[in-house]
Amino acid sequence: MTLTSTMPAALSRALENKGYSALTEVQEGVLAPEAAGRDLLVSAQTGSGKTVAFGLAIAGTLLGERERFEEAGLPLALIVAPTRELALQVQRELDWLYAEAGGRIASCVGGMDPRAERRALERGAHIVVGTPGRLRDHIERGALDMGELRAVVLDEADEMLDFGFREDLEFILDAAPAGRRTLLFSATVPHAISEIARRYQRDALRLSTVSERGQHADIAYQAFAIAPPDKENAIINLLRYHEAERALVFCATREAVNRLASRFGNRGFAAVALSGELSQSERTHALQALRDGRARVCIATDVAARGIDLPGLELVIHADLPTNSDVLKHRSGRTGRAGRKGVSALLVPFPQRSKATRLLKGAGLTAQWAEMPGPDEIAQKDRERLFADPAFTAEHSEERLELARALVERFGAEALAAALLARREEERPAPEDLIAPGPAAYEPREKRDRAPREDFGEGVWFRVNAGHKQRAEPRWLLPLICRLGHVTRREVGQIEIGQGESRFEIRADAAAKFKENLAASGGGEKSVRITAEGGEAAPLASAPAPRERSERSEGKSGERAERRPREDRAERPRFEKAPRPDRKAGGAGYKPRTSREEGEDRPVRKGPKPDRKAGASAYKPREAGSHKPSGKPAGKPGAKREWPPQSGSIRASGGESLKRVKRKPKG
Template sequence: MGFPISSAPLLRALEGRHYDAPTPVQAAVLDPALAGRDLLVSAQTGSGKTVAFGLAMAAEILGEQEAFEPAGLPLALVVAPTRELALQVQRELTWLYAPAGGRIASCVGGMDPRREQRALAAGVHIVVGTPGRLRDHLERRHLDLSALRALVLDEADEMLDLGFREDLEFILSAARPERRTLLFSATLPKPIVALARTFQRDAQRLEIGSAERGHADIEYRALRVLPREIPLVVVNVLRQFEAPAALVFCNTREAVRYHQATLSERGFSVVALSGELSQNERNGALQALRDGRARVCVATDVAARGIDLPGLALVIHADLPTNAETMQHRSGRTGRAGRKGVSVLLVPPARRRKAEQLFQTADVVPAWSGPPAADEIRTLDEERLLRHPVFQEAADEDEDAMGRALLAAHPAETIAAALVRLYRERLPAAEEVIDPGFKPLRPERIRPERGFGDGAGAEAPGDATFARGAWFLLTTGRAKGADPKWLLPMLCKRGGVTRSDIGPIRIFDRETKVLISDRAADSFARAVHGTEVQGIRIEPVSGPARAPKHARRVAAAKPAGKKRPAPKR
């Protein structure tokens, strides 16, 4: 089945990229019955939605013409949540509209705004940008949307999550009212529906596929690991799969730097993506992955949003994602456009419950196992060497002569052993790791996911596990913006515990006190001992912490047990 469009230049562009048939989302938005209508589309990442909205808006901005009129005010605007996604969309629309002479400009944060201003002044057909930079150009009158015929919001749910609602409303209000508006979102929560109701006209709602379809081409694996061995397991997983390109996800910039350094030391060609990098550095990292100079990218969630890397076959979650939606978004970087991919989550014992919650919420059934062992990887290396393409290639005259000279000088066994050594020298060594051996929880023991900032952990603070718990002091307080929304995940990560092990959190002006359950107190103390991250130390308190009147309490009940006076410091 071909594409249901009549534009000759776009059909030539699709043929040049070997697009034979539309994906489900492309077929849905190109339905002739929906021509000219506003659309509210729910589609997973990797479903081909960039080409979908590129083709869908063609009727408004190009029609049946063989080529665009000379560029002037933009005819179409595409708004994306991040720089990487916006630049990726620009690349896709550039090849799609190249046969029609389309001029596509980008307006994104981190790039030179004066160059963007000059591009807009010279005339464009399509503008692709991020909300903040587009609003800036509108307010400075560099961008005029009075001729706009089509407006696309790509990954609208991400834009709202990142706090761009006000910017989006400003842009939508500034655009020409007589336009077609296409809103694409992986999910359709109430804020997205409300936005559509306000700024779209009688929009047709399309839900393409399901959550199950979103990870149909992704194989999920959960590996039991010891917290201290996570960097070593990352090495072994990369060596196990030997993927052409792999993404390693971390939750913080510090973790990105650490894993990048660890992998680089072990001989991997690795780049990093995090919010602290300049746009040129981020572009350089992505280009290194695309042209094969780098095989591994270590990234935070924000930095990796929207990137599409050909050949990306492996995603490793070095840090567990905060929720199921983030897990699916990370994993969706692979298994795209019909290609198979693998998503590997590293699960320490204290994070087992959290991992099970993620899988249950996402309706994913992973394959559980211990980490790949060094012996297993060495066996794989032997198999890969035996199947190496070099043995299938015919030798030229010089190679044949050198081969005969080697056989004349050395026994065949010696030559084969030397070949094995040379092969192994270029490979990072596999690491010796341990399988903690815990079993997955029974479904009835898994509690639903809870959002951050909901106070104590899953168990009531009055339970016996907290009655015998231990208090810890954090060297941050209300004066430094202490808030349970970021304290909870920080405590879980640094202490290697789950939210069910965290009792009341009491925030004072210059310090914060938290109660850790009896079962986790000792391991928590060992994990945080002597560490300081971003100026915050965590130290044990000898007795329970009473909350004076000015303390902010974050718990529904006080810990059970006999009270003792707060220690004097």
């Protein structure tokens, strides 16, 4: 399909000025005759030109038969994107696409000044691009009037649902005019996207590109098995090996992004960080530094790098494995865009080989497993790049050649070449020596599990300063041994746990590698230290001797064996208790408590309890000073008592009389 066949002439000229000679598959699909004027549900792989595709798809709806827009007023189209970076990127793409047609594009994204956005909307715009939260805010405040809206585009709709924008999207779509076109563009079409399509679209045309069903032909997927402590060194070697014009490194957390950005900056890489904790201005400056060449490496999280398009991005490194297969495809889709070639490299710590295999299988991708390039391979690659440098074959000015001849005459050609090499080496970070994970790290998981365990043969013994006292167990020691020595469990033999230390056996052919990796790891972890014994070592001296089984434990289950008396002392005498007297009336030992025994100083009350109330029989008022002080406040019956009391005295523990202060009664 030619550029001028079914699109407005102004957009065709813009594409030609941008260097387009042909359209991509998804761009041709939206310009097909059956798609004209209809709602569209488009699924295409990242990097297939979806932004230009929906810009071309809504051009006929916005311009009609005209070649240029009329004066800007209320917006005619609304583009909704999941992230700030993607929204600003869409604005830049539509700016050059609609430049010939006189289109005015406004943006409304979080992190920017909302007052400036409201002023831009008041001045008028033909197309508004924004994020769901900020667009809803402008609609609720009356700053964004969608009364003349003709088209709504949801870009990366699946990502917006993943980010929790479903409620905002439904609010925006419900507020839009009923007669507008609704276009959904997404890399995948899950069930939630299908539900939105059925609710808000009318007779939608489903478009799916062929490239979505197969592996991206412009991306080379590679997987590298590495030792867990070598992650950062492996990233450095990959960056040095490829020497990509721009590279993107994905991390799982913001802390990892900050740590890698700091280390790469110290090593001489021109690196920037991109994470959610940065302000919008900082994120914009970081992306601009990559676009204009001031930075060559970007370390980012998944959320920050969703949907961004970096021109010339040649390398994507997965420093941390993605959480699922869709994230793997989204990450890798940042490279290999618009017909360019790219590399997607997965760094796989060999304990996570099975997870990497599941991710690749779930994404329908085939990766080439390879060994991580070391200093020798990087030096050879630098040599090839040096001989292929176009600067040696380019035409130079006469002044430069005259200076070069003077340098050769003074220092000689060999000295000049050596100085050139030295300067190039100073400008590039030195590669790192990596720990070899061993051939077992590259074997498929299924093959290792199903293969029978061969004879262990001779082994080399090592000691670890942890035993029963430290609650050491084989299920705790085995992962520690594999982690520190970078071996697999098939290379670990017997494990003997003693009282204060333990010992274990490493297969003879892996012992040298184990010692080297152990030394590189510092000989241990925290307070645990591993030392080599060498050869056949004696059993642990501190190992607890097995306890003899007593006759009590030799009986059958559920039976209690007869207990033997100890021979070193006489059997403990048994004392019989006297019979307990019968306290019931008429029983033996019964004695009614009618009076106390002689010598007791308190008489026993006989008869009914007298009524102490005033006016009752046997009532006798107590004389003043005859009662025993209780230390509690006195007062009228029913009245609230106060502390300290108004009068009286308190007898202290030392026999002293503490005079109370008389207070004036209330009322």
